[in-house]
Amino acid sequence: MSELVGNLLVGQSGGPTAVINASVAGVIQEARLHACLRGIYGGLNGILGILQEDLIDLHRETAPTIEALKHTPGAGLGTCRYKIDFKKKPAKAAQDMDRLFRVFQAHDIRYFFYAGGNDSQDTAHKLHLEAVNRGYEIRVIGIPKTIDNDLPHTDHCPGFGSVAKYNACTVMEVAIDIGSMATDDGACGVIEVMGRSAGWIAASSILARREPTDAPHIILLPEIPFNEQAFLAKVKAVVAAQKYCVVVVGEGLKNPDGTELGADASRLDAFGHPVLSGAGEAVAELVQNKLHTKTRSIKLGYAQRCAAHYASATDAAEAVACGGAAVRAAVEGKSGFMVKIVRTQAKPYHWTTGLQPLEDIANVEHLLPRDWISEDGFTPNEKFVDYARPLIEGETVVPTKNGLPVFAVLEKHRLARILPPRA
């Protein structure tokens, strides 16, 4: 494989995680070790910014800033939900693709790394194929990122361990709070967590349970159709036994007819999905009104995916490693792959990185296996716990000032634009 000399471009896409910047830090730190990688550029707001030639020079960021990215939430480069949609908008998609390659060419981009979930890996795959078609030499590697943990072929996704850790910690704390207030009248707490179709996040709250009677007592997964009667019976039994009950609800919880609990079909997001604001609230109202048990709800929302102050050190280390592995693979000549995490040993947990062709990733959604869930559907079982437990190990250290975290702030030195503005 001949050495490919040129510039590197890295972008972030989709919803941020607590460690998506750790992957960018991994890319930059590894890239600085390879002479063939001349410029190290960042695309602002992913594909959307690259289309607009919004590029920054990451060589001009200091080493401590790059290191601090490892504990900084959000997407340091900005992110987007922009989709190159060949199916629904073929003319626009072709135009976009053309523009992207003009930007690549203008800035001699020969290495492109894209950190994201399903849609983003799909974008990376299309760019790889387009480059082959055009005979434009560029190496494209996807970096896995999603709190939802729904990418196939990778053991798990960077971002998942941190959301699991924060949510489990929150469940422990809320359970102690509610449990300590519970008298003979009983009390119930409902915590809504993210996860539209995959229940990995909701399931991972089981890690809060150290003793059999510990919270969460019930986990409502999007994969298991909601059985109102069985659910209410279970809440009643738990409250009778322990005076309180903590329920974790995945936001995408569905009724048996497939409709989402608390979904307001009149509000749609950029992808045309209904905005979900209310599965937790709907479940809380049900308990309150049918069982007359005092019920309080919590909706963690975005707070759970950006909780860098309690991120998993294991997750952060893996995110950094995925970034580094992406660069090494590209320098070695690979293109059209996504980095994946491979579990080489279960106990004690050992892992390494590997590569998976992007064509195997795009638009495949990895759901929680049914045999990792209890028969009654209300809790993941030991198989899941063994899988998830190591991913939340270790605490990242976030420096503080005046009692609050100090996060990295990129200086974002813009590259001069070469092309005329996007049509």
Added chain:
Amino acid sequence: MSELVGNLLVGQSGGPTAVINASVAGVIQEARLHACLRGIYGGLNGILGILQEDLIDLHRETAPTIEALKHTPGAGLGTCRYKIDFKKKPAKAAQDMDRLFRVFQAHDIRYFFYAGGNDSQDTAHKLHLEAVNRGYEIRVIGIPKTIDNDLPHTDHCPGFGSVAKYNACTVMEVAIDIGSMATDDGACGVIEVMGRSAGWIAASSILARREPTDAPHIILLPEIPFNEQAFLAKVKAVVAAQKYCVVVVGEGLKNPDGTELGADASRLDAFGHPVLSGAGEAVAELVQNKLHTKTRSIKLGYAQRCAAHYASATDAAEAVACGGAAVRAAVEGKSGFMVKIVRTQAKPYHWTTGLQPLEDIANVEHLLPRDWISEDGFTPNEKFVDYARPLIEGETVVPTKNGLPVFAVLEKHRLARILPPRA
């Protein structure tokens, strides 16, 4: 003052905080230094458990367990919302009072400490007066506790600093997340925090702001009637300038007519009950529907008051000190007082404890002064920031096991009951 020899009883009341157990630890650790305090007992679930003679022997808890209470959320002894209501239920109240003194007498309780908010200080006050009337020698001291920070005469309340720290951290993280996703379409995040009538908690989220353009961009306080038009104009202006806007909403936000937002009786759930979606959700829907800006909401609920994993070390130290000061005051012969925190110097922050007669505390609510709030009502000003900033300093250290906190678990050795069951 003659030495009073007898047993000590400590109880917790009302909603827990991240540091209410730290005050109990302070009581126990100080009590162990005084020979006149023979038994150290805890009342389970506050007054409610004491009425039922549910007492535990705190001497039998290990020193490491007591030390670990300092970072353990919830109420270690259990709590209650039970009120001795002489106004509405005079016969029941007299009966309760009689029973409490029978329990005190049966267990030779000569020192009683009650950690709680307004209602609990009222209970402590009534017990003190009743003891004087009956000629029963007991020393009663209240220990301040409330995340709401609405007790008068104390500079602030233990519990407030920790909720302020956690919420401000959450606002910083969520702001980075939303800001990094914001493109030209704009984005808005709404975070609902606790505080039914006092806006101290909502106001304290201002501590997240280091630069003038930082979040939170708007804080909606329960003290300031909601001005929909001015609010929407401000959101629009912030989004125009910065592409995103983070709004913090106190749960008790009120319309100009005094009704609470989100307590909208026109929206009915499946049972025909009004949907109490909460102020945050109501504000989020308003932004979404009127400005068509993509808006996501978070409801921190109880998670904010039990977030021991990110509690304020200053707050925890003050809570411990309030417990210790209560015991010293009682041993010195005082009764009928609440411990208060006195700020002896503003910069650098110095504090000590003091005593305030309980008659000055009960049922007085300390609201945010109007001249600590900006003219437009949307943010607290420098006076507030100078006041609140030192209270979130320092991070408590919580040990972990398998990546999650380890909290104290009391063994709760029950005292043998002496009296017949409560009628």
